[in-house]
Amino acid sequence: MTALDLRPNITNPDDFYAELLAAHEGLTKAESDALNARLILIMANHIGDRDILRQALAAARFEEDSR
DSSP: OOOOOSSSOSSSSSHHHHHHHHHHHTTOHHHHHHHHHHHHHHHHHHOOOOHHHHHHHHHHHHHHHHH
């Protein structure tokens, strides 16, 4: 089984974050939520590996639960 890689792996992460914020500019909350949902599904499709996706869901849930 392949393990989820949580190490920093994005080139110029600050630039990506700025692009992500820019994609949400001018959107309503509902439109922003829909954009996030589409982005998640596009990225999940790109990853494709169900084991990795399960690990990502668990990692994201753990982050939310630990707040």
